[in-house]
Amino acid sequence: MSKLLLLLAATTLAGINTHKQVHAVADTAAFSTPFSTDQLEVVEDINGNNNLGVEDNSPSGAYEEIEEMGNAMESAVKTEPYDNEAVLRVAGDATVTLAAKVLTAASEARMQEGMDAPAVNTVISPLGMHQSLSLAQLGATPDSPSHEELKVVTGVNVPEIDEQSGIGALHSALMTEGSPLLLANSVWSRPEILPTYTEAALTALEAEARQMPEDATEINSWVSSKTNGLITKLLDDDTVKDPLLLSVLLNAVYFKAAWKVQFDPKLTTTGNFTTRGGVVVPDVPYMHMKVGEAKVIVENIPNLGKITAISLPYANDGYRAILLLPDDGLDVHEMVKYVFSPMEGGNFAQPGSPEAKCEPDSTRWCHISAKTAYREWGSTVGLFLPKFKLESGVMDVTAPLKASGMLREATMPNRGGFLRMTDDTAAHIDRTLQKATMEFTEEGTEASAATATLVSTRSLARPRIFRLKFDHPFVVVIEHEPTRSVAFAAIVEDPLQSS
Template sequence: MTSIFQQVALFQPWQNSLVSPHGVASVLGLLLPGADGNTHQQILTALSYENSSPDKKLGDLHRNLTKSSPGATVTIANGVFAQKGFEMKGPFLSAIERDYQCESRDLDFSDTASAVAAINGWISDRTDGNITSLVRPDMLDGPLTRLVVVNSIYFKGLWKSPFRPKDTKMGIFTGGDRTKHIVPMMSQLSLLKTGTASTPAGLLYTVIELPYQEDTLSMLIALPPEGTLLSAFLPHVGVATVQSWAGLLRLRSVQLSLPRFSVEAELDMKGPLLAMGVTDMFIKNKADFRHISSEPLYVSKVLQRAKMEVSEDGTKASVATASVLLSRSSPLLVTVNSPFLFLIQHNPTGTILFIGLINKP
């Protein structure tokens, strides 16, 4: 589902972007048991499951990703909020609770302020206060709203090879609009996997992997040459491309400079999903959710808020890395001082938890 990120990035080419493909897949997956007909088929196609249901696979993956670990925190909350008076069917509620730990709740959307407060309070409680505001009153359609599907994800990871705060210096980052910004640049000399990849048009770009203490998770950074229009680079980045990077990366001594950054995004996924062919579920007279309710039902909003922090955190583990910082050969210099793509990957499955663009740290 990296294609949904490409759709989002096209709508905001000069902004920082952050999408959780796994989060969007989870939302579509939890709607699947309630869908039928063309609505069901469109969701299956978007999930790349033409002939089978992804419920069990997505449910198992969800549980694996949220396992407690001292080196990484992945907090995922899924919720379905329906207009009061719509009685949801038991088998559907049981399925989404079992596979996605998803909760359901009735709200009176005609009282917009109360509905917004209830949804935001629910999200805050289930993300330990990391995300406190997901929806605004202008995102809802008042008394016309029938169903709101919410996915919220918070990620915080500790580097396997941490950056030392004393090595962070101010440096110049040239944004996507060519504006120069003075930003804190973290720095480290370490053994990291890196390599050079190419687009079909021959554009070369650098890929570097930064592992977290939790070995199942890594950040991958793709850095095209400074001055490259990301619109010429993004269409190339799909699941197959990301999978191909593993064969290009080699462990070597790297002197890495990376901006400290945090990125937070709240997105209405309706536009990107429409562009991917998921249309019927948003149309009142076409949506087929007969397995959710006996009354006609359609999706009003699919909202996602994602948050990520990238900093020097993890320096308490620095003693373990001290002996591997020296190399007989000159280290490769990698300075991330222009727009770049990053993603967080669950290595055993290849699942992309987050994918984003930094145009300005």
């Protein structure tokens, strides 16, 4: 199963940057990557070009690499029996890969804009993307290029007889009694969608089967109810009324958890926050806490500087926020690219250590996540963390995933790629849209996301819009440690900038 795991090693970090005050204690780091559609607009034209800094055509050899990974996974499946723990591990790692692809694309775009670009925050839910695309996998034609591709994207590459249980494994593992994280799925369909598909979606992911409404009101109402009113609009009427739209594969994620040790509001003070371009933002509220047994690590990025990572547990076992803070002078986006890139030279961890579970070609995130799970700093850490509330616009994440080679076949019409969903051979994934929120307070964290994968009957020439937000760089990743799933991730450049 080792070949399975190397495919999906990339994670989301939950963290908040605290600049000068956090730097006063060299043991504190904030790593948060916000991705918002309100700030950076990226338009992809009909030739597939976009200003994310990448071509819609993947770099030379990228798609071949995806095919090789799929072959490796298929080979592993043929030689090993169904193993639920292994499936969970790889599915969790798949959320890391989704985080890495979207955050890295966002960081590359920000770096191209330069240090003087206005602050932009980004917040995403890799878990939400994973659940929505898992619904698509259930409808993909067995052994078709679309099916093979989606198995790589979700990490669920098991014999067809086990596919429904494999796709539902992560959902079941996270939806435990008393969990601070709630997942909800639904399938909104026109008559062309087969009842056998909606039954499979209900069995695997507890997805409600709904008829496609006349406008977006009912869908947005469902999203609002599942996100505790944090997200009230995901789709517009024109999208739902589009006669070429066959189905909306919808996921909602809601997370609300208290810190294991809460910040004392009486210790919250205001201070300055410095953006990437050196702009000083005054009167930022900083929460303060002295952490006696802090899980803190310091990593050196050769020729660039150091990053500090700290793990903050929630009261609910299994969930924590990991915050990454770059040294002064180190661009947060350089840090993002480094953290989500593969380890050079393989895994040299000591046998038996948590890092030893990382595959030889895993990303540095796997090692950072593992180390912050057990390494104590050895002295008290004075943590200064800004309060913030982020809200993204509606993001189309299809372009960065296509550019990385992850969603190519599944987005091509007239390939017969979704015959378990519909008899229409032109059915394909048109877009995957997401809106997310995240708030950090003295009490804890509240976050939500809604993700819709739109399945249409043929390709439409429409612009792809991306907007991105970042601020004096810090990244936030909310992780379910047992499955290594990244529920949410954010990069914060300006904590006073809510959207």
